Amino acid sequence: MPRNPQLNASGELQHLLSIEGLPRELLIKILDTAESFAGVTERDIKKVPLLRGKSVFNLFFEGSTRTRTTFEIAAKRLSADVINLNVAASSTAKGESLLDTVANLSAMQADIFVVRHGSSGAPYLVAQHVKPHEHVINAGDGRHAHPTQGLLDLYTIRHYKKDFSGLAVAIVGDVLHSRVARSLIHGLTTLGVPEVRVIGPQTLIPAGAQGLGVRVYHSMREGLKDADVVVMLRLQNERMSGALLPSAQEFNKHYGLTAEKLALARPDAIVMHPGPMNRGVEIDSSVADGPHSVILPQVTFGIAVRMAVMSMVAGGG
Amino acid sequence: MKLLVKGARVVDPASGRDGPGDVAVVDGRIVASMPGKPDRVLDAKGLVVAPGLIDLAARLREPGYEYKATLESEMDAAVAGGVTSLACPPDTDPPLDEPGLVDMLRRRAKALERARVYPVGALTVKLEGRQLTEMAELAEAGCVAFSQANAPVADTEVLWRALQYAATFGFPVWLRAEDPWLAKGGVAHDGDVATRLGLAGIPAFAETVALATLLELVRATGARVHVCRLSSAAGVALLRRARHDGLPVTCDVGVHHVHLSEMDLGFFDAQCRLQPPLRSARDRDALAAGLADGTIDCIVSDHTPVDEDAKLLPFAEAEPGATGLELLLPLTLKWGVQAKLTLAQTLARVTSAPAGVLGVDSGRIAPGAPADLVMFDPQAPFRVDARALRSQGKNSPFLGLQLAGRVRATVVAGKVVYET
Numbered sequence: 001m002p003r004n005p006q007l008n009a010s011g012e013l014q015h016l017l018s019i020e021g022l023p024r025e026l027l028i029k030i031l032d033t034a035e036s037f038a039g040v041t042e043r044d045i046k047k048v049p050l051l052r053g054k055s056v057f058n059l060f061f062e063g064s065t066r067t068r069t070t071f072e073i074a075a076k077r078l079s080a081d082v083i084n085l086n087v088a089a090s091s092t093a094k095g096e097s098l099l100d101t102v103a104n105l106s107a108m109q110a111d112i113f114v115v116r117h118g119s120s121g122a123p124y125l126v127a128q129h130v131k132p133h134e135h136v137i138n139a140g141d142g143r144h145a146h147p148t149q150g151l152l153d154l155y156t157i158r159h160y161k162k163d164f165s166g167l168a169v170a171i172v173g174d175v176l177h178s179r180v181a182r183s184l185i186h187g188l189t190t191l192g193v194p195e196v197r198v199i200g201p202q203t204l205i206p207a208g209a210q211g212l213g214v215r216v217y218h219s220m221r222e223g224l225k226d227a228d229v230v231v232m233l234r235l236q237n238e239r240m241s242g243a244l245l246p247s248a249q250e251f252n253k254h255y256g257l258t259a260e261k262l263a264l265a266r267p268d269a270i271v272m273h274p275g276p277m278n279r280g281v282e283i284d285s286s287v288a289d290g291p292h293s294v295i296l297p298q299v300t301f302g303i304a305v306r307m308a309v310m311s312m313v314a315g316g317g
Numbered sequence: 318m319k320l321l322v323k324g325a326r327v328v329d330p331a332s333g334r335d336g337p338g339d340v341a342v343v344d345g346r347i348v349a350s351m352p353g354k355p356d357r358v359l360d361a362k363g364l365v366v367a368p369g370l371i372d373l374a375a376r377l378r379e380p381g382y383e384y385k386a387t388l389e390s391e392m393d394a395a396v397a398g399g400v401t402s403l404a405c406p407p408d409t410d411p412p413l414d415e416p417g418l419v420d421m422l423r424r425r426a427k428a429l430e431r432a433r434v435y436p437v438g439a440l441t442v443k444l445e446g447r448q449l450t451e452m453a454e455l456a457e458a459g460c461v462a463f464s465q466a467n468a469p470v471a472d473t474e475v476l477w478r479a480l481q482y483a484a485t486f487g488f489p490v491w492l493r494a495e496d497p498w499l500a501k502g503g504v505a506h507d508g509d510v511a512t513r514l515g516l517a518g519i520p521a522f523a524e525t526v527a528l529a530t531l532l533e534l535v536r537a538t539g540a541r542v543h544v545c546r547l548s549s550a551a552g553v554a555l556l557r558r559a560r561h562d563g564l565p566v567t568c569d570v571g572v573h574h575v576h577l578s579e580m581d582l583g584f585f586d587a588q589c590r591l592q593p594p595l596r597s598a599r600d601r602d603a604l605a606a607g608l609a610d611g612t613i614d615c616i617v618s619d620h621t622p623v624d625e626d627a628k629l630l631p632f633a634e635a636e637p638g639a640t641g642l643e644l645l646l647p648l649t650l651k652w653g654v655q656a657k658l659t660l661a662q663t664l665a666r667v668t669s670a671p672a673g674v675l676g677v678d679s680g681r682i683a684p685g686a687p688a689d690l691v692m693f694d695p696q697a698p699f700r701v702d703a704r705a706l707r708s709q710g711k712n713s714p715f716l717g718l719q720l721a722g723r724v725r726a727t728v729v730a731g732k733v734v735y736e737t
Contacts, residue, residue: 211513
């Protein structure tokens with residue numbers, strides 16, 4: 001297998017494509033750097049000049065508002081120029097290939113490509129074909145990875161729980177289709193979380209999930225017991241009824257997070273969700289808006305984490 | 318025309334012969350000894366002479382996909398790889414479902430005077446799995462068997478009737494075993510790697526479910542079925558049992574599947590996007606073992622030239638397939654060494670065994686047999702280099718790797734069609 005394509009020859013972050021394969025020290029460094037930026041985002045003048053003169057291209061082949069916006073804010077707070085491209089509606093519709101689109105933007109002097117794509121692995125392909133001074137950040141590819149989401153989840157957990165070493169983290173719902181779950185699982189296992197659980201019906205748990213280092217539960221009662229962190233995954237509308245699930249109602253009854261089910265977790269448990277939420281499907285409003293919820297702080301932390309990643313890949317030189 | 322291949326190590330898998338000798342050829346056929354003086358002598362000192370390779374699955378891309386490859390380029394690749402006979406699947410555009418197309422393909426191939434081409438006709442019109450093709454007409458035009466290539470027959474009744482109809486005339490049917498519903502949308506083996514990489518999976522039971530159905534239909538109809546591109550350990554086990562029960566089935570495996578597994582996908586290497594998908598290391602080992610113990614009869618290249626742009630895409634969007642004609646010999650030799658087989662046993666999988674499936678009298682070195690021969694150096698290094706490949710398809714998971722086994726000359730019907 002080739003060298004981890006995310007790291008340069010000295011083991012520094014060249015691209016951020018996946019949390020998998022990143023050493024523990026590097027993950028900690030990203031979280032620490034993010035922490036140093038958290039202060040910036042609370043100041044009156046929310047800008048640092050780390051990426052002044054650099055161009056960040058937000059290249060979204062798949063729709064997204066929240067992730068794109070937080071990347072844009074993060075880049076602007078680092079003083080970079082941001083160009084947003086809704087590629088889904090332009091070049092690919094005209095038949096231009098992914099690599100041609102990237103080559104064209106590269107000719108416009110890009111420094112960072114933030115790539116979201118519906119196909120797993122697309123950012124790897126881009127990273128293989130950009131110039132040495134260009135960096136690729138994966139903003140979500142197919143079912144594969146969403147590393148900045150995973151990092152902001154890790155940041156949130158560390159913020160509230162201080163330490164990873166004694167935690168039980170339960171990830172609930174559609175793990176099969178979730179890039180968020182995959183990224184978080186790799187992060188948690190790398191950082192030494194002793195108990196990572198996934199909970200869902202068999203139809204939504206991928207083959208050989210145990211191979212990722214998790215324990216698989218099909219019952220919320222067992223899976224949530226004494227959990228310190230509960231991460232609810234979004235259930236896509238198109239998966240709510242069909243061969244995977246009979247109905248949103250039945251899913252909610254068995255796997256939706258209610259106050260009653262949350263009571264099985266530890267009293268100081270935190271509840272997370274990558275958004276956007278389906279209230280009344282995977283999570284009840286009483287929980288989403290309740291005292292255990294850290295869903296909105298996740299969004300805030302997401303900006304600091306993305307600033308950290310962008311400054312680490314491109315701010316060195 | 319009299320040709321003498323002199324001073325060779327003659328390996329004939331059909332008879333088990335392996336020893337020094339000459340091969341004499343008169344008017345396109347092998348003779349016991351050379352009458353008089355030969356017109357041409359090929360010095361085969363230090364080289365193996367064996368029957369030319371017979372590849373049961375090589376896509377020539379004509380008609381319809383000339384931008385991926387042409388008959389010229391792929392027939393060149395065939396003889397450069399020591400392949401003297403090949404069967405081409407019907408997944409051209411349009412598919413080989415009309416006698417006119419088959420006739421044209423055969424004429425074009427014959428005019429090139431390279432390898433012998435045996436077209437495999439479409440089992441159903443447009444490969445759609447609904448209406449049977451005019452099999453008898455197609456057979457008259459030269460089709461040696463009927464197949465769906467990678468297209469399914471989703472309707473089990475159509476499959477049953479197709480086998481019944483083919484059995485009526487004694488036509489062989491070559492089919493891949495893959496349940497189209499279980500495979501739908503999948504691009505990789507449904508296992509650890511697909512789970513990690515977030516790729517849609519095709520479970521191994523997509524193969525066994527379809528294979529169980531197919532074997533029951535063989536039992537019911539008595540059709541002669543050749544199972545193409547087996548991919549899983551469970552599939553090998555099912556087939557072993559069926560053969561033990563005496564069912565008239567034969568079977569092949571793609572040469573890539575004998576060597577590679579899902580682990581080789583690495584970081585989304587689109588060269589490893591194949592049909593069927595590369596499965597676990599356990600599956601790969603079972604395929605190699607099934608081949609060694611005779612459960613699997615033949616190794617095929619499953620040659621699929623793909624243009625470069627179609628591979629420069631995210632894994633799931635990349636076109637499946639690998640170029641294979643020029644790698645078939647070195648990769649087969651590599652398997653034989655790993656399986657600790659003799660050269661004759663190894664080469665049987667690409668000579669005498671596929672000749673048996675095709676029902677042709679080539680694939681052996683014996684007086685009277687067609688003089689289709691390959692001369693090769695089994696030890697000479699063969700670096701898989703995109704520029705050196707004659708096939709228009711440069712798509713290979715083995716690019717840049719070094720293999721052993723170089724073809725020095727290829728003879729078809731007594732004519733030297735390739736030498737280096």
